[in-house]
Amino acid sequence: MLDQYKQQNPYLLALDSIIFGFDGESLKVLLVKRGVEEKTWSLMGGWLQPNEGLEQAAARILFDLTGLTNVYLEQLYAFGDPHRDPIVRTISVAYFSLVKIADYETKISEVFQARWFSIYDLPPLLFDHGDMVDLAIKRLRYKAAQHPLGFELLPEKFTIPQLKKLYDAIYNTEFDKRNFSRKILSTNLLVKLDEKQKGFSKRGAYFYQVDATKYQEINNAFLNFIPNSELAL
Amino acid sequence: MLDQYKQQNPYLLALDSIIFGFDGESLKVLLVKRGVEEKTWSLMGGWLQPNEGLEQAAARILFDLTGLTNVYLEQLYAFGDPHRDPIVRTISVAYFSLVKIADYETKISEVFQARWFSIYDLPPLLFDHGDMVDLAIKRLRYKAAQHPLGFELLPEKFTIPQLKKLYDAIYNTEFDKRNFSRKILSTNLLVKLDEKQKGFSKRGAYFYQVDATKYQEINNAFLNFIPNSELAL
DNA sequence: TCAAAAGTGTTCACCATACACCCATGT
DNA sequence: ACATGGGTGTATGGTGAACACTTTTGA
Numbered sequence: 031m032l033d034q035y036k037q038q039n040p041y042l043l044a045l046d047s048i049i050f051g052f053d054g055e056s057l058k059v060l061l062v063k064r065g066v067e068e069k070t071w072s073l074m075g076g077w078l079q080p081n082e083g084l085e086q087a088a089a090r091i092l093f094d095l096t097g098l099t100n101v102y103l104e105q106l107y108a109f110g111d112p113h114r115d116p117i118v119r120t121i122s123v124a125y126f127s128l129v130k131i132a133d134y135e136t137k138i139s140e141v142f143q144a145r146w147f148s149i150y151d152l153p154p155l156l157f158d159h160g161d162m163v164d165l166a167i168k169r170l171r172y173k174a175a176q177h178p179l180g181f182e183l184l185p186e187k188f189t190i191p192q193l194k195k196l197y198d199a200i201y202n203t204e205f206d207k208r209n210f211s212r213k214i215l216s217t218n219l220l221v222k223l224d225e226k227q228k229g230f231s232k233r234g235a236y237f238y239q240v241d242a243t244k245y246q247e248i249n250n251a252f253l254n255f256i257p258n259s260e261l262a263l
Numbered sequence: 264m265l266d267q268y269k270q271q272n273p274y275l276l277a278l279d280s281i282i283f284g285f286d287g288e289s290l291k292v293l294l295v296k297r298g299v300e301e302k303t304w305s306l307m308g309g310w311l312q313p314n315e316g317l318e319q320a321a322a323r324i325l326f327d328l329t330g331l332t333n334v335y336l337e338q339l340y341a342f343g344d345p346h347r348d349p350i351v352r353t354i355s356v357a358y359f360s361l362v363k364i365a366d367y368e369t370k371i372s373e374v375f376q377a378r379w380f381s382i383y384d385l386p387p388l389l390f391d392h393g394d395m396v397d398l399a400i401k402r403l404r405y406k407a408a409q410h411p412l413g414f415e416l417l418p419e420k421f422t423i424p425q426l427k428k429l430y431d432a433i434y435n436t437e438f439d440k441r442n443f444s445r446k447i448l449s450t451n452l453l454v455k456l457d458e459k460q461k462g463f464s465k466r467g468a469y470f471y472q473v474d475a476t477k478y479q480e481i482n483n484a485f486l487n488f489i490p491n492s493e494l495a496l
Numbered sequence: 497t498c499a500a501a502a503g504t505g506t507t508c509a510c511c512a513t514a515c516a517c518c519c520a521t522g523t
Numbered sequence: 524a525c526a527t528g529g530g531t532g533t534a535t536g537g538t539g540a541a542c543a544c545t546t547t548t549g550a
Contacts, residue, residue, distance in 0.1 A: 035351045038310045040273030043343075043354055077271045080352065084343035108341040108356045110276075110317035118268045119313065121276055121354075123341045191529070208531070209513065216511095231528045233520040424502070441504070442540065464501045466547040 042120040046075040048166035051131035052183040057199040058146035072156035088125040102128040102182040126166040128182035189235035275353040278321045279308035281399035284364035285416040290432040291379040305389035321358040335361040335415040359399040361415035422468035
């Protein structure tokens with residue numbers, strides 16, 4: 031009975047994270063120099079430990095390397111080409127993560143050999159990490175079009191113009207500010223605060239915050255393709 | 264340099280496939296009885312071999328067990344809970360597959376201990392295979408709402424009423440046949456044939472076929488959320 | 497001739513888009 | 524006073540949803 035297990039080859043299992051950040055102007059990915067190829071930039075990564083689940087491991091590695099915690103983390107794809115790591119065969123499960131760049135910027139830069147790169151100006155990457163980043167960008171665009179996850183990249187309090195700039199950056203386009211504002215506010219997901227942003231523009235823009243309660247409702251609402259259907263089995 | 268590899272624990276890597284089929288009435292999943300727990304139904308699965316990529320392995324296993332080839336296959340998710348397999352720690356990469364049930368039905372049933380189960384009437388499943396099926400159903404619904412992949416579950420030639428029944432089954436609802444027909448035909452993805460279906464209804468419905476050339480265009484068109492943007496980096 | 501499924505058209509409400517002007521304030 | 528970015532309203536076209544009748548043909 032156990033024989034069928036013993037006959038099988040085991041493989042190394044790595045986790046790599048595509049970490050997105052937004053600095054107010056452009057969408058960035060966090061890259062490091064590490065290990066085997068010290069001259070090549072690569073994604074944050076590490077090995078699965080015996081007592082961990084995959085997402086748990088990805089979160090641990092993220093924390094170990096950056097001190098980031100409580101961030102948006104979603105499994106992207108499992109990469110398993112036999113020759114993707116030329117030294118030892120390794121399967122890598124890639125995760126993508128959205129972080130509030132401002133909270134951690136200094137910590138990351140000082141403690142680790144890490145840098146934010148614009149997604150439009152990436153250096154050559156280790157192994158298949160370039161493919162991982164490409165896929166992560168596609169996935170982010172795909173998801174952000176329907177799910178309200180842009181907030182994960184902004185501070186707790188943010189202005190509508192900031193949010194618009196983020197979406198402009200994600201889609202490499204320029205949305206109409208009137209339509210954008212109406213669309214975002216029509217979700218009722220944002221709560222307007224009394225406070226205004228100071229220092230950036232003369233007039234100052236109102237801060238908004240995500241309404242955590244309504245967050246859940248919205249997450250389901252985008253499924254409106256399906257009319258009066260019973261989604262539960 | 265190699266030390267950092269040698270210190271790491273390797274893990275067994277399995278592939279499990281959720282295979283969907285449609286018999287004209289309801290959406291089905293193909294399950295088998297195998298290996299460790301002969302009394303429990305499970306997904307089709309097998310082990311990764313040293314010279315294979317993940318999708319390649321999933322395709323091989325699918326072929327070995329069912330004789331199915333050239334089917335729609337898409338990576339679903341990597342499952343890696345430390346205790347998901349109670350005997351030996353195993354990471355499983357799940358794939359979901361869409362097959363034309365009629366072409367292979369007899370072959371599957373005779374050669375292997377396998378059975379089609381309605382997604383609304385599944386038996387208890389091995390390990391976390393129930394979670395895998397749940398996720399696969401969600402993913403199928405999510406994708407089918409925007410991508411034209413329903414055809415993968417039907418014969419080469421099919422009628423609009425057949426297609427509608429398929430979507431009814433996927434979403435467990437009843438679409439309006441007028442709206443459904445208009446929507447499907449407006450994609451220009453289907454070519455009407457001169458032939459009519461015989462034997463099922465008195466009047467008979469026209470057969471249609473997928474226009475392979477237009478298939479690609481459509482696959483991009485659903486991204487119309489993003490106005491005049493340059494998607495390429 | 498009748499039963500059963502196939503096929504088709506119109507109206508309405510809503511949403512996405514395009515587009516232009518006034519407002520608040522720091523300099 | 525003026526320059527800079529913030530904030531809002533309207534008109535139009537297209538799309539999704541609701542809804543009912545005629546057509547074909549095998550029994």
